[in-house]
Amino acid sequence: MVPLNWYLMLSATVFMIGVFGFLTRKNIIIMFMSVELMLNGVNISLVAFSHYLQDLRGQILVFFIITVAAAEAAIGLAIIIALFRNKSTAHVDEMNEMKG
Amino acid sequence: MNNYLLIPFLPLAAFLINILLGRNFLKEKAHWVSILAVAGSWVVAVMTLVDTMAGKTINQDLYSWIVSGNFKVSVGFLIDQLTVVMLIVVTTCSTLIHIYSVGYMHGDKGYYRFFAYLSLFTFCMLMLVMANNFLQLYFGWEGVGLCSYFLIGYYFDKKSASDAGKKAFIVNRFGDFGFGIGIFMIFLTFGTIYYEPVFAQAGGFANNTVNFLGYDVHLMTLIALLLFCGSVGKSAQMPLHVWLPDAMEGPTPVSALIHAATMVTAGVFLVARCSPIFSLSETALMVVALTGAITSLFAATIGLVQNDIKRIIAYSTISQLGYMFLACGVGAYSAGVFHLYTHAFFKALLFLCAGSVMHAMAGELNLQKMGGLKKYMPVTYLTMLLASLSIAGVPGFAGFFSKDEILWLAYSGPSPVGKLVWAIGTVVAFLTAFYSFRLIFLTFHGKFRGTHEQEHHLHESPKVMTIPLILLCVGAIASGWVGIPHLLGGGAHFTEFMKPVLGHPEGHGTHSEEWMVMAVSVIAGFSGIGLAALFYLVRTDIPVKLAAGLSGVHKLLFNKYYVDEFYSFLIVRPAIWTAKNILIGITDAKIIEAIVNGVPKAIGGFSQVIRKVQTGFLQHYATIMATGILIIIALMLLR
Numbered sequence: 001m002v003p004l005n006w007y008l009m010l011s012a013t014v015f016m017i018g019v020f021g022f023l024t025r026k027n028i029i030i031m032f033m034s035v036e037l038m039l040n041g042v043n044i045s046l047v048a049f050s051h052y053l054q055d056l057r058g059q060i061l062v063f064f065i066i067t068v069a070a071a072e073a074a075i076g077l078a079i080i081i082a083l084f085r086n087k088s089t090a091h092v093d094e095m096n097e098m099k100g
Numbered sequence: 101m102n103n104y105l106l107i108p109f110l111p112l113a114a115f116l117i118n119i120l121l122g123r124n125f126l127k128e129k130a131h132w133v134s135i136l137a138v139a140g141s142w143v144v145a146v147m148t149l150v151d152t153m154a155g156k157t158i159n160q161d162l163y164s165w166i167v168s169g170n171f172k173v174s175v176g177f178l179i180d181q182l183t184v185v186m187l188i189v190v191t192t193c194s195t196l197i198h199i200y201s202v203g204y205m206h207g208d209k210g211y212y213r214f215f216a217y218l219s220l221f222t223f224c225m226l227m228l229v230m231a232n233n234f235l236q237l238y239f240g241w242e243g244v245g246l247c248s249y250f251l252i253g254y255y256f257d258k259k260s261a262s263d264a265g266k267k268a269f270i271v272n273r274f275g276d277f278g279f280g281i282g283i284f285m286i287f288l289t290f291g292t293i294y295y296e297p298v299f300a301q302a303g304g305f306a307n308n309t310v311n312f313l314g315y316d317v318h319l320m321t322l323i324a325l326l327l328f329c330g331s332v333g334k335s336a337q338m339p340l341h342v343w344l345p346d347a348m349e350g351p352t353p354v355s356a357l358i359h360a361a362t363m364v365t366a367g368v369f370l371v372a373r374c375s376p377i378f379s380l381s382e383t384a385l386m387v388v389a390l391t392g393a394i395t396s397l398f399a400a401t402i403g404l405v406q407n408d409i410k411r412i413i414a415y416s417t418i419s420q421l422g423y424m425f426l427a428c429g430v431g432a433y434s435a436g437v438f439h440l441y442t443h444a445f446f447k448a449l450l451f452l453c454a455g456s457v458m459h460a461m462a463g464e465l466n467l468q469k470m471g472g473l474k475k476y477m478p479v480t481y482l483t484m485l486l487a488s489l490s491i492a493g494v495p496g497f498a499g500f501f502s503k504d505e506i507l508w509l510a511y512s513g514p515s516p517v518g519k520l521v522w523a524i525g526t527v528v529a530f531l532t533a534f535y536s537f538r539l540i541f542l543t544f545h546g547k548f549r550g551t552h553e554q555e556h557h558l559h560e561s562p563k564v565m566t567i568p569l570i571l572l573c574v575g576a577i578a579s580g581w582v583g584i585p586h587l588l589g590g591g592a593h594f595t596e597f598m599k600p601v602l603g604h605p606e607g608h609g610t611h612s613e614e615w616m617v618m619a620v621s622v623i624a625g626f627s628g629i630g631l632a633a634l635f636y637l638v639r640t641d642i643p644v645k646l647a648a649g650l651s652g653v654h655k656l657l658f659n660k661y662y663v664d665e666f667y668s669f670l671i672v673r674p675a676i677w678t679a680k681n682i683l684i685g686i687t688d689a690k691i692i693e694a695i696v697n698g699v700p701k702a703i704g705g706f707s708q709v710i711r712k713v714q715t716g717f718l719q720h721y722a723t724i725m726a727t728g729i730l731i732i733i734a735l736m737l738l739r
Contacts, residue, residue, distance in 0.1 A: 023723050031719075092718055099716030 007048035015041030028083070028090045032076055039069050104158065104179060106144045107187060108226035110137040111194075114219040122212025130212035134219045135198045141226070142191035145184070152184040153597070159232055159296060166235075173293060178232035182601045185437060186229035186369055189444045192575070193361040194222045196568040200452055201353040203565035204459060214254065214351065221247035225362050229369060234283045234293040237370070241279070241334065244363045245272050251358060252350040264346040271343040275333015282326030285310075289319060299376040306380045324377050324384035327370060328391075335367025335421045338395040342664055344418055348410040352455030355410060360417050360451050361444035368424040368440050372433045375602055379431065386517055389429025389510075393521040393528075396422025398661070400531035404538070405647070405657045407467045409454050412539050416491065417447055419528060423506060426521050432509035434598035438583050439502035441594075445575030446490040446499055450536075452569055453484035456561040457543060461554055467542040469554075474544040476558040479566045481544045483573040488540050490576045492533035493625040498580030500622075503529060505585065505595075508617045512609035522617070529621050533628025541636035587614050 014037055021034030043062045050058025084090055114137035122130045161174035179187075198218060205214050224247055228240025245268075253265030283293060289305060290298045308319040331337070336344035347359050358364070371378060371388060378384055396419045403415035420443050427436035458465065460477055474481045490497035493504070507529075510522040548555050560566065582597075584590020595604065635643045647654045656662070 019726060023719055023726060026719075095718070096716030099714060 004048055004052045008045055011041050011045035011048065013041075014038075014044060017041075026091055026093055028080055028092050028095075031092065032073075032080065035076075036069060036073070039065055103144055104148050104177065104230075105162070107141045107148070107191070108223050108230060110140045110144075111219040111222040111226065113137060115216050115223060118212050118216035118219065122216055126212055128211060130215045131198065131202045134215040135195070135202075137219060138191065138195045138198050138222055141222070142195045145187040145191045148179060149184050149188055152179065152181060157181075157600075161232070170291060171287070173233055173235045175236060176232040176294075177230045178295060179230065180601050181598050182369075182372060182437065183229050185441055185598075187226065189365075189441055190222065190225050190229065190362050193357060193444055193448050193572075194218075194225075196572055197353045197357045197361075197448065197452070200356075200455070200565050200568040201351075203562045204353055204455055205351065210254065214251075217247055217250045217254075218353075218357065221251065221358060221363070225366070228366055232295055234286060234295070234298075237373075238279070238283060241330065241366060242276070244358070244366065245269065245276070245334070248347070248358050248363055251354040252347045254350055254354065258349070261349040264343075264349040268343040268347050271340050272333045275330050275340055278326045278329025279331075279333075282323055282330065285319075285323050285326060289323070295373070299374075302376050302380060318381060318383070320377055321381040321383045324374070324381045325387060327374055327377070328384065328388055331367030331370050331425070332391065333367075334370075335364050335425070336418050337367070337391050337422060337425060338398060339663070341395060341399065341418050342667060345411050345414045345660070348408070348414050352410065352451055352458060355414070356448045356451035356455070359414065361448040364417060364421060365424070365440045365444065368421065368428065368436055371425065371428045372437050372602060375428075375433045378428070379603075382516075385429050385431060385515065387429070388425050389515060389517050389521050392422040392425025392427075392429055393517075393524040394422070395419070396426060396528045397524050397531075398422075400528045400535065402657055402660050403535040404531060405654060408465045409457065409467055409470075409539065409543065410451070410465060412467075412535060413447070413450050413454055416450070416532065416536065419532060420447065420491070423503070423525065423528070426510060426525060427506040430510045430513045430515040430518050430521060432506060432513060433602040434595045434604075435502065435505040435509050437598060437602065438580075438594050439506055442490070442498035442502040442576075442580050445572055445579050446487040446497075449483060449487040449569065449572040449576050450491070452565070452572065453480050453487065456480040456565055456569065459561050459565070460558050461550065462557055464550060464554065467539065469550040470543045470548070471546040471550075472544070472548040473558065477544075477560045479560060479569060483566075483569040483576075484544070485540060486573050487576045488536040490580075491536050492629055493529055493621055494629075495622055497577055498575070500625075501580035501583050501585070504618050504621055505583065507621050508585075508609075508614055511617050512613065514608075526620055526624050530624035530628045533625040534632045537629045537632035538636055541632060545637060546640075585614075587611065587618070 018034045018037030018039075018041060021037065022031050025031055025034065043065055046058045046062050046065075050056065050062075080090070083095070087094060111134070114134045117133050118126065118130050126133065158177060158179040161176035163175055164172070165175050166173045198215070201214065201218065205211055208214065221244060224240050224243030226240075228237055228244060231237040231240060249265045249269045252268050253262045255261045256265075286298060287293050289308075289310075290301055292298060302320065305319055309316045310319045310322060311317075312322055333340045344359060344364065348355055350359070378388065399415045399418035399422065403412050403419065406412045406415065420439070424436040424439050424443070427433070427439060456477065457470070457473065457480060460473070460480075461470065464470070486497070490499040493500045503525075507522055507525050510518050510525060512518070515521075548558075581590075583592060583594035585592050659665070
């Protein structure tokens with residue numbers, strides 16, 4: 001049987017890949033995908049704990065996160081398409097309208 | 101019956117109507133509202149007089165004005181014998197002067213404004229005399245001061261008029277400062293500012309002393325003198341008399357109503373109203389008597405040589421107000437109020453006559469350019485002559501009875517300075533007669549000395565002006581008949597009427613002494629008239645020679661003892677210097693501007709630095725957020 005720690009390490013690795021992807025990649029689509037990675041990293045640890053503690057509430061929470069992620073993907077992609085139509089680019093460095 | 105409330109509130113209503121609707125709707129009809137309102141007040145005042153003579157007095161709160169801790173004050177009305185006399189004086193003079201103004205102000209562009217202010221003034225004056233507590237008195241006091249300012253500066257496009265308005269207002273600040281502190285002292289001592297409990301308890305504090313600015317002073321003397329400060333300012337006594345002659349820049353009806361008959365007598369009213377306090381302090385009474393006596397002498401001597409017709413009457417007013425204080429100072433409050441009441445009629449009349457003369461002379465004020473107006477303006481001449489006879493104290497006229505009463509009570513009263521102020525008063529009676537008749541002779545007798553056009557223009561004033569003159573003239577002659585002394589077979593009804601409020605002045609002297617005092621003042625009056633006749637009718641060269649021979653004295657008097665110059669040197673110029681060099685130059689430019697401009701500059705500079713953080717790049721924010729979270733986690737782990 002695979003110990004809990006391995007799952008948690010996998011979860012942390014996936015989450016950190018997401019974080020670094022979000023902070024370093026310039027293409028907005030890739031950044032968006034990084035966000036999904038972070039969410040799924042969290043999901044892994046939730047499922048692992050659920051199994052380890054024999055408590056189904058963790059898995060219920062995962063369903064919620066997947067639902068929210070689906071909704072977020074729909075709205076996020078719509079916003080990205082609207083942005084692309086206005087700016088003709090998906091590069092975040094060109095989007096600094098909020099500069100003070 | 102609450103109909104006495106109409107007395108102050110009718111003029112207030114007239115003010116509101118005129119100020120709101122006058123400019124666009126009433127225009128040339130503005131006087132109707134004001135005259136009807138003031139005449140209505142007069143009718144109610146007469147009804148109140150009848151009630152009061154039947155022995156009915158009113159002391160009633162209308163509504164709660166201020167309640168704060170144990171400080172409670174209401175808008176309330178006290179109507180007793182003193183109030184009712186003031187009500188009659190104010191409403192009578194105000195009504196007649198309102199009517200006179202219709203003719204005098206005819207065609208003026210601020211017609212509605214004039215009547216609005218005149219009504220507002222009447223309201224404030226009535227609130228002042230009808231108050232039953234010191235705060236409402238103070239309200240009326242400042243209200244009349246404000247109206248006085250408005251009306252002196254009525255021709256505000258004329259610099260001298262607006263300056264005179266400011267001068268009146270500022271000089272009065274000095275007096276009112278003391279008055280205000282006096283009211284605080286009253287509240288501190290008695291815990292209330294209603295007349296009734298204050299006067300009832302005053303006797304219990306007769307021997308108390310209080311620490312004031314590090315000195316132990318007699319409490320009642322302190323309160324009385326602080327209140328008297330207000331009187332000195334409002335009633336133009338030395339050393340705060342300088343504003344009244346300048347106040348003559350206002351229209352003449354204003355001079356008659358505010359600066360002769362009513363507002364300036366508020367100071368005398370205050371002293372009379374607070375007589376229970378003043379009577380407890382011999383020092384305060386002595387100060388009042390001496391201030392009055394010195395002022396009356398001082399103003400009368402200035403009046404001797406002035407050439408401006410209105411200023412002579414203004415100095416005469418100051419002098420007569422001094423007389424009233426002299427009376428109050430020797431304890432003869434009712435005599436002071438009696439003189440206030442007779443003076444209101446003959447002095448208002450003198451001013452209105454002067455206004456009538458100015459009307460005929462197209463605004464000319466200089467006596468030396470008049471002369472011989474008798475045949476052109478018979479009504480004005482006759483009424484002014486009768487008013488002058490009254491002020492000169494010719495037996496039978498109103499002024500005689502009140503002046504005689506004051507002099508007799510000064511002579512025979514218990515006051516330590518009584519004899520001294522009696523002597524001064526008698527000299528002033530002589531001077532008063534002299535300058536009043538100098539005015540008459542120079543204006544109405546002899547040859548006309550003005551230009552040819554002016555002579556052509558001479559005419560009697562219209563009926564709307566002469567009828568008030570005639571009515572006031574009746575007052576100037578007959579108003580004194582209510583106070584004919586026992587010695588002349590009268591009933592001294594006025595003193596009897598005032599007795600419940602002002603007490604009965606004690607005079608200790610024989611009948612022969614009383615005859616002597618009367619005879620001396622009558623002789624003084626007649627010799628003043630005679631000397632004026634000699635100087636200005638028979639031997640017109642004497643005054644010129646006298647002025648040349650005593651040029652030093654003449655110059656001193658003509659320049660009003662240089663008091664204005666002295667104040668200018670001592671107060672006005674240092675104040676302006678301080679304002680220009682310190683307040684504008686340092687405080688304003690260096691300190692306030694530095695703060696006002698410095699704060700936004702510092703904020704602006706700081707934001708220039710801090711705005712660089714807002715790059716607008718999403719990933720920068722995300723990085724900062726992630727770093728923050730890492731730091732928080734690190735802190736939690738290391739704890």
